[in-house]
Amino acid sequence: MQTTIHVTINGKKRSDTVEPRLLLIHYLRETVGLTGPHIGCETSICGACTVNVDGKAIKSCAMFAVQANGCDVLTIEGLARDGKLDPMQQAFWNEHGLQCGFCTPGMIMTAKQILERNPHPTEAEIRDGLGGNLCRCTGYQHIVNAVKAVAAGKGA
Amino acid sequence: MxxxxxxxxxxxxxxxxxxxxxxxxxxxxxxxxxxxxxxxxxxxxxxxxxxIGRLRELNYIRREGEQMHIGAGTTHWDVESSPIVRAHCPLLSETVSNIGDIQVRNRGTIGGSAAHADPSADYPAAFCALEAQFKLVKKGGERVVGASDFFVDMLTTALESGEIIAEVIVPVEQRGTGVSYQKCVQPASGFAIVGVAVRVSSEFVRIGVTGLGAKAYRATNAEEIYTSTHDAAKAAAVVADGADSNSDIHASASYRKHLARIYTQRALKEAASRMG
CATH class of the missing domain: 3.30.43.10 (Uridine Diphospho-n-acetylenolpyruvylglucosamine Reductase, domain 2)
Structure with a gap:
């Protein structure tokens, strides 16, 4: 019971033969070797595994790799360009939007989706948008500040 | 796992x-x-x-006359962000934006939520208030079932073996109708401890309740009282009467009934204020 999938990950095409029950997060971490997306709760609550599939932020612990067949997957590793951090990554750095860093890859992927859909969100909209990503260190204040900074054009 | x-x-x-x-x-x-x-x-x-998540045949939102037809594979985000839904079925727009989080709404579908029939899901409250119809298909057959017959029990629907939802059909809201979805959210899971969807106009009122019992239901007794009195408090007072209320660590049965009354009152008042 193996299926071959063809996926574009961070701009690179690849094909792999996988068991249908392999979750996308395990495929990314163990088959592809991208350990940026993290495994937190494994119950689609915490959002640490958030990656972007075909333009949409999704929880990769709640999706089978076979469902990503033919899709474009973007992980935290695919954001920086030529050694330059993505504005959202830079803003998390500037604003101290992390302490232990465990939730950060998922936070950043979700935060980018929030601004793609609503470039100038209110603080309430940012907090609501990040509702599916849990952070146990920061109390969220600096994370929200980072998203606000990017919205204000201060990410880079 | x-x-x-x-x-x-x-x-x-x-x-x-x-x-x-x-x-x-x-x-x-x-x-x-x-x-x-x-x-x-x-x-x-x-x-x-x-x-079936890749089938374009199940992914559409269109208006046909006085009805909205939404393909079962349409994601919550597609419903949430649809200008047609916002204009013609604002109760669905409001309800869907309450489901889960961005990531869940990016993947979850209207048909999937209905078919799963979680007793704490948001959508079923709106389906009941909208008297939604579900087009069900299977090999060699097709039928249409209304929301009140579709939801049978906890996680149990009228779907037969081999049958899936193809389409959800809801009415186009007429001018002068106000709607509201009011939800007491369970903060860790995002599910509704109780959620109440209301549509009200000078001619009718519809109240759908989720989270209280094993399945979402239309509170016809509360609707009748509201129709005759236009008193949100009096109508809300009976919304949980006769309901076999769930009880768990988040809310006891009697507290859930209390919440249903409070949130019904809020939803009725909010919807009435939006009648315009």
Whole structure:
């Protein structure tokens, strides 16, 4: 019971033969070797595994790799360009939007989706948008500040 | 957490999917936001998954006369962000934006939520208030079932083996109708401890309740009282009468009933203020 999938990950095409029950997060971490997306709760609550599939932020612990067949997957590793951090990554750095860093890859992927859909969100909209990503260190204040900074054009 | 082994097929057409779903042990997979967590917990262990999440045939939103037709595979985000839905069925827009989080709404589908029939899901409150109709299809058959007959019990619907929802049909809201969805959210899961969807106009009122009992229901007794009195408090007072209320660590049965009354009152008042 193996299926071959063809996926574009961070701009690179690849094909792999996988068991249908392999979750996308395990495929990314163990088959592809991208350990940026993290495994937190494994119950689609915490959002640490958030990656972007075909333009949409999704929880990769709640999706089978076979469902990503033919899709474009973007992980935290695919954001920086030529050694330059993505504005959202830079803003998390500037604003101290992390302490232990465990939730950060998922936070950043979700935060980018929030601004793609609503470039100038209110603080309430940012907090609501990040509702599916849990952070146990920061109390969220600096994370929200980072998203606000990017919205204000201060990410880079 | 890894699910049990299963065979996976991704049919290219709805017809092909229905042929495969006629097999014993086959289960449809759409967004997977309910099924995959259940498979990981091994509460569900289908032998064969038929991926209907890629079928464009099930992914559309269109207005036909006085009805909105929404393909069962339409994601929560597609409903939430649809200008047609916002203009013609604002109760669905408001309700769907309350489901889960961005990531869940990006994957979860309207048909999947209905078919899963979680007693705490948001959508069913709106389906009841809207008297939604579900077009169900299976190999060699098609039928339409109304929301009140579709939701049978906890996680149980009128869907037969091999049958899937193809489309959800809801009325186009007429000018002068106010709507509201009021929800007491369980903060960790995002599910509704109680959620109440209301549509009200000078001619009618509809009240749908989720989270209180084993299945979402239309509170016709409260509707009748509101119709005759236009008093939100009096109508809300009976909304939980006769309901077999759920009880868990988040809310006891009597507290849930209390919440249903409070949130019904809020929803009625908010909807009435939006009648315009």
């Amino acid at each position: 890894i699910s049990q082994q299963f065979e996976y097929s991704a049919p290219a057409t709805l017809q092909e999917a229905l042929d495969l779903l006629a097999n014993e042990g086959a289960k449809p997979l759409a967004g997977g936001m309910s099924l995959i967590p259940m498979m990981k917990l091994r509460l569900a262990a289908p032998e064969q998954l038929i991926d």
